[in-house]
Amino acid sequence: MNRITHLFQHKQSRILNIYFTAGHPHRDDTVEIIRALDQAGVDLIEVGIPYSDPLADGPTIQQSSQVALQNGMTLSLLFEQIAEARRFSDTPLILMGYFNQMMQYGEESFIKTCKEVGVDGLILPDLPLYEYERSYKPLFEQYDLGISFLLTPQTDEQRIRKIDELSRGFIYMVSDASITGAKQGISDKQLAYFERIAAMQLRNPRLIGFGISNSETFQTACQYANGAIIGSAFIQALGQRENTVAGATLNFVRQIRA
Amino acid sequence: MNNTTATPLSATIAVDELGYYGEFGGAYIPEMLYPNVETLRRQYLGLIKESGFQDEFRRLLRDYVGRPSPLYFAPRLSAHIGAQVYLKREDLNHTGAHKINNTIGQILLARRLAKTRIIAETGAGQHGVATATVCALMGLQCIVYMGAVDMERQAPNVARMKMLGAEVRPALSGSQTLKDATNEAIRDWINNPEDTHYIIGSVVGPHPYPDMVARFQSVISEEMKSQLQEQTDRHYPDAIVACVGGGSNAAGAYYHYLNDRRVRLIAVEAAGHGVDSGESAATSILGSRGIIHGSRTLLMQTPDGQIVEPYSISAGLDYPGIGPLHAHLISSGRAEAVSITDEEALKAGFFLAQTEGIIPALETAHALAALDRLSFSADDVVVVCLSGRGDKDLDTYIGGMKDC
Numbered sequence: 001m002n003r004i005t006h007l008f009q010h011k012q013s014r015i016l017n018i019y020f021t022a023g024h025p026h027r028d029d030t031v032e033i034i035r036a037l038d039q040a041g042v043d044l045i046e047v048g049i050p051y052s053d054p055l056a057d058g059p060t061i062q063q064s065s066q067v068a069l070q071n072g073m074t075l076s077l078l079f080e081q082i083a084e085a086r087r088f089s090d091t092p093l094i095l096m097g098y099f100n101q102m103m104q105y106g107e108e109s110f111i112k113t114c115k116e117v118g119v120d121g122l123i124l125p126d127l128p129l130y131e132y133e134r135s136y137k138p139l140f141e142q143y144d145l146g147i148s149f150l151l152t153p154q155t156d157e158q159r160i161r162k163i164d165e166l167s168r169g170f171i172y173m174v175s176d177a178s179i180t181g182a183k184q185g186i187s188d189k190q191l192a193y194f195e196r197i198a199a200m201q202l203r204n205p206r207l208i209g210f211g212i213s214n215s216e217t218f219q220t221a222c223q224y225a226n227g228a229i230i231g232s233a234f235i236q237a238l239g240q241r242e243n244t245v246a247g248a249t250l251n252f253v254r255q256i257r258a
Numbered sequence: 259m260n261n262t263t264a265t266p267l268s269a270t271i272a273v274d275e276l277g278y279y280g281e282f283g284g285a286y287i288p289e290m291l292y293p294n295v296e297t298l299r300r301q302y303l304g305l306i307k308e309s310g311f312q313d314e315f316r317r318l319l320r321d322y323v324g325r326p327s328p329l330y331f332a333p334r335l336s337a338h339i340g341a342q343v344y345l346k347r348e349d350l351n352h353t354g355a356h357k358i359n360n361t362i363g364q365i366l367l368a369r370r371l372a373k374t375r376i377i378a379e380t381g382a383g384q385h386g387v388a389t390a391t392v393c394a395l396m397g398l399q400c401i402v403y404m405g406a407v408d409m410e411r412q413a414p415n416v417a418r419m420k421m422l423g424a425e426v427r428p429a430l431s432g433s434q435t436l437k438d439a440t441n442e443a444i445r446d447w448i449n450n451p452e453d454t455h456y457i458i459g460s461v462v463g464p465h466p467y468p469d470m471v472a473r474f475q476s477v478i479s480e481e482m483k484s485q486l487q488e489q490t491d492r493h494y495p496d497a498i499v500a501c502v503g504g505g506s507n508a509a510g511a512y513y514h515y516l517n518d519r520r521v522r523l524i525a526v527e528a529a530g531h532g533v534d535s536g537e538s539a540a541t542s543i544l545g546s547r548g549i550i551h552g553s554r555t556l557l558m559q560t561p562d563g564q565i566v567e568p569y570s571i572s573a574g575l576d577y578p579g580i581g582p583l584h585a586h587l588i589s590s591g592r593a594e595a596v597s598i599t600d601e602e603a604l605k606a607g608f609f610l611a612q613t614e615g616i617i618p619a620l621e622t623a624h625a626l627a628a629l630d631r632l633s634f635s636a637d638d639v640v641v642v643c644l645s646g647r648g649d650k651d652l653d654t655y656i657g658g659m660k661d662c
């Protein structure tokens with residue numbers, strides 16, 4: 001069974017999904033970071049495929065991507081790293097990247113390789129719903145690969161229903177109208193949006209991401225959704241660490257879950 | 259010469275409902291941009307076609323921009339090239355380039371969509387100036403993103419934007435040129451989804467931008483038709499030559515002739531230091547199918563899909579993609595692509611200055627340089643879209659003068 005499906009069958013709340021950029025801070029850190037996240041007991045690991053032009057990302061992820069590319073990260077290297085991590089980790093793992101990366105690899109080869117190395121789902125923020133439905137849905141089903149579409153405070157109800165119909169695994173709820181990046185608090189307006197979506201009784205579980213950065217924002221997100229996704233704050237913690245990757249990761253996850 | 263019946267066509271060149279020209283186009287955007295882009299998609303045609311919109315658009319083009327722009331027969335250039343060369347003088351527009359045709363259209367659209375804050379990207383600064391200008395005209399807030407490298411090489415335009423009341427924000431990522439300025443503008447729009455309209459400066463970006471911008475620029479070929487009829491007794495030329503950064507001046511110059519196969523369409527790209535030098539912006543040769551700035555098109559990229567940093571002496575052509583219309587025209591064989599090096603462009607700029615008394619923008623100089631590469635018969639009517647004037651490029655020209 002797909003590990004994401006399995007996860008949500010057994011756990012519906014306080015899901016912690018941690019994002020990091022592959023190949024950052026150092027090219028070969030990918031495996032070590034997965035090991036550390038696995039040992040720290042996160043529920044889901046989301047690995048960013050570094051991209052030259054990450055349109056939906058703020059400065060932290062832009063910079064980590066740039067460093068990773070300078071470090072020589074490539075897609076085939078990433079697949080090798082994930083295959084290696086799969087020898088010890090059974091935590092559900094998602095790749096986040098841009099559609100052009102999948103296109104250049106060859107869409108079906110990409111999906112197939114993901115499945116072979118042990119990836120459980122994809123997030124491709126610029127893949128249009130119509131194109132997924134028309135061209136790729138059967139492939140995702142055939143290879144039992146998850147896909148999480150994004151929804152935002154501006155997404156209208158009809159489209160939310162479509163996103164729910166097409167997503168496989170969970171829905172990625174963007175917390176605010178923004179690019180990625182760590183922020184301080186969560187506003188009343190955001191809470192109203194979280195409530196509105198919670199009341200829609202969607203068929204997929206929901207994880208809230210963008211701007212979730214600490215234990216307080218994590219707790220809040222967990223009241224309105226099945227859990228949350230933290231990216232930029234973790235990347236910053238890795239960058240500023242005085243500790244080993246394992247130590248810094250463990251500290252970070254402890255603080256979030258506190 | 260009086261043959262005005264168009265040749266029959268196998269397929270009409272036009273955008274479909276989802277924004278594709280053949281296999282190119284579409285809207286590959288994160289969900290955060292979807293509501294704004296979808297609103298535009300649903301409304302742009304209706305709004306543009308309203309008679310009130312058209313009246314205001316036409317009036318501003320006439321009284322504010324100074325249209326129609328002349329179609330000038332260039333006798334000394336013609337003698338040198340060995341063809342009948344006409345220059346479509348977009349350089350004589352207010353603000354000095356074709357860019358303002360589009361910004362006038364989009365600012366009228368933005369007002370009808372009740373947007374109060376305008377953002378734009380700019381390379382050469384011509385689109386930034388044209389956007390700052392229409393924002394001043396309408397009293398709207400204006401923020402222009404510009405690559406830090408471009409701010410330096412097009413300093414006069416930075417000063418103009420500031421004088422017009424715009425805020426110029428440097429794009430510090432990547433190669434710090436047009437691609438990166440566009441990324442920053444898109445991120446700004448994601449962060450400001452309610453009050454902001456993004457005025458894209460070329461026929462690039464997600465649908466409906468390429469089609470919308472092409473429609474606003476199509477006034478160029480609309481005027482060419484009647485001007486050619488008047489001057490040559492025939493409403494179509496044998497060839498149209500235009501430089502292509504994203505491709506808006508070319509799209510405007512081709513627009514009413516897209517389906518008239520008697521007209522050769524020539525798209526001139528920047529080869530930089532040479533197509534094989536590793537420092538180039540000749541997308542149709544160096545590019546492959548992929549996605550850039552929300553559009554499926556041709557772009558320069560690595561096998562992994564990382565977008566390659568382009569290079570050209572001309573900031574307006576220093577872009578690793580081309581609009582989806584041009585990707586379609588070139589890959590279907592409807593348009594011919596020519597690439598011109600920095601050096602050839604500089605020479606052509608000087609040549610036009612000294613044979614016709616017109617200093618062209620460096621972008622335009624690429625189109626002029628292409629004339630030497632193409633073969634024409636002596637009575638061929640060739641229109642070059644003179645997309646802009648060269649005042650902004652004087653430092654670069656003077657720096658390059660030693661060699662010319």
Ligand SMILES: Cc1ncc(COP(=O)(O)O)c(C=O)c1O
Nearest residue numbers: 460503504505506507574645646
């Ligand atoms: C004078 C001039 N010509 C051409 C261009 C290239 O743009 P496009 O290909 O959209 O016409 C620019 C862009 O800045 C420009 O300023």
